[in-house]
Amino acid sequence: MKLHEYQARDILARFGVTVPDAKYAETPEEARAAAEGFGGKAVVKAQVHAGGRGLAGGVKLVSSADEAAEVAKSLIGTNLVTHQTGPEGAPVNGVLVAELTDIKTELYISIVVDAEMRTPVIMASQAGGMDIETVAAESPEKIIRVATDPVHGLWPYQARDIAIALGIPPASVRSAASLIMNLFKVFTDTDATLVEINPLVVTGDDLVVALDSKVDIEDDALFRHPDLAKLADPAQDGELERRANDAGLAYVKLDDGSVGCMVNGAGLAMATMDITLRAGTNPANFLDVGGGAQEDKIAEAFDIIVSDPDVKAVLVNIFGGILRCDIAARGVVQGATASGSLVPIVAVMRGTNAKEGLEILRDSDLNVTFADALSEAAPTIARVMAEAN
Numbered sequence: 001m002k003l004h005e006y007q008a009r010d011i012l013a014r015f016g017v018t019v020p021d022a023k024y025a026e027t028p029e030e031a032r033a034a035a036e037g038f039g040g041k042a043v044v045k046a047q048v049h050a051g052g053r054g055l056a057g058g059v060k061l062v063s064s065a066d067e068a069a070e071v072a073k074s075l076i077g078t079n080l081v082t083h084q085t086g087p088e089g090a091p092v093n094g095v096l097v098a099e100l101t102d103i104k105t106e107l108y109i110s111i112v113v114d115a116e117m118r119t120p121v122i123m124a125s126q127a128g129g130m131d132i133e134t135v136a137a138e139s140p141e142k143i144i145r146v147a148t149d150p151v152h153g154l155w156p157y158q159a160r161d162i163a164i165a166l167g168i169p170p171a172s173v174r175s176a177a178s179l180i181m182n183l184f185k186v187f188t189d190t191d192a193t194l195v196e197i198n199p200l201v202v203t204g205d206d207l208v209v210a211l212d213s214k215v216d217i218e219d220d221a222l223f224r225h226p227d228l229a230k231l232a233d234p235a236q237d238g239e240l241e242r243r244a245n246d247a248g249l250a251y252v253k254l255d256d257g258s259v260g261c262m263v264n265g266a267g268l269a270m271a272t273m274d275i276t277l278r279a280g281t282n283p284a285n286f287l288d289v290g291g292g293a294q295e296d297k298i299a300e301a302f303d304i305i306v307s308d309p310d311v312k313a314v315l316v317n318i319f320g321g322i323l324r325c326d327i328a329a330r331g332v333v334q335g336a337t338a339s340g341s342l343v344p345i346v347a348v349m350r351g352t353n354a355k356e357g358l359e360i361l362r363d364s365d366l367n368v369t370f371a372d373a374l375s376e377a378a379p380t381i382a383r384v385m386a387e388a389n
């Protein structure tokens, strides 16, 4: 689950991380009052679940309270399009008004779990303020990675080494190291999947401040954090993500693809994506219906998949177990009929009641092609899509 910057900065502050003084505002009047509190000089920042706001005009420096109100008025109620949002952007329902920070240098620091190293890893770079993916692609040597001990966590000497590697002025290394220790505590105590500060800045007075705050929380740990679960903002999700979430389905939209993938289970989702890619076709999305789905839920899943305008064919890949293939097939027929979708379907069904499932699809009016195995599904999808064009 993603948090807004204004929520993440509150958490950071609670853990002793230095952040600029700031107030969240949902109206121009609130923004004006907040800026007045900072003597008029402030930065007004659109609150959306996406980075890249600066380049998209969502972060503006203002020099008076009136200007803060004007900027808030121009942002609130609009959709902000950044390189991290889709073309439709994300709705701005509020702004963060922060005191102006006198920036000397912009640094980068983040904490994620590294799947290969199987432990939280700290990534840091002197190339802060920029898009870190670009830095990673063009000058990977500018990013340092420090693996933490999976049991103990981060040692103070490691935090100090990172501060030094970041080029923090000697007099501020101790406070920077303690900030990094506190960031790590945020990561572990909130069950975060990501804590990212870009930029972490050194001010004119050599103070080290987290100027931007990004914290994502592991969905499966939210039951342990009811206070954090309340911070969810479904308005930031696309309509299809929201519907999937309501139905208890795991839906992921992917860029530049045209095959909708309905699967049961994360492993099968990955295999399905690999298979479609190998056939030279790209997945547009994948939707994991999970184990115990009923017909209605499968129907909603199918409807969500074909509501994505990028989808030109659907690969239904079900391994019957707890979810029986005949139930999945009935759900697909129900969903396809309700949505009126005409996109071709390629179906692979194995396991419990596979024969019944395939018969239900065969006897339906749907445009279904069958594949006996996953490996065969790939060329079949490619052929069906070529024929449809």
Ligand code: GDP
Binding pocket: 043, 045, 050, 051, 052, 053, 054, 055, 059, 061, 099, 100, 101, 102, 103, 106, 129, 198, 199, 211, 212
């Ligand atoms: P993002 O673009 O969504 O990552 O938004 P950020 O919060 O990182 O802000 C983008 C950029 O705005 C930063 O990298 C800074 O260069 C600039 N900025 C943000 N706050 C301040 C501030 O208080 N003072 C100054 N001088 N620049 C700021």
Ligand code: MN
Binding pocket: 051, 052, 198, 199, 212
């Ligand atoms: Mn940023």
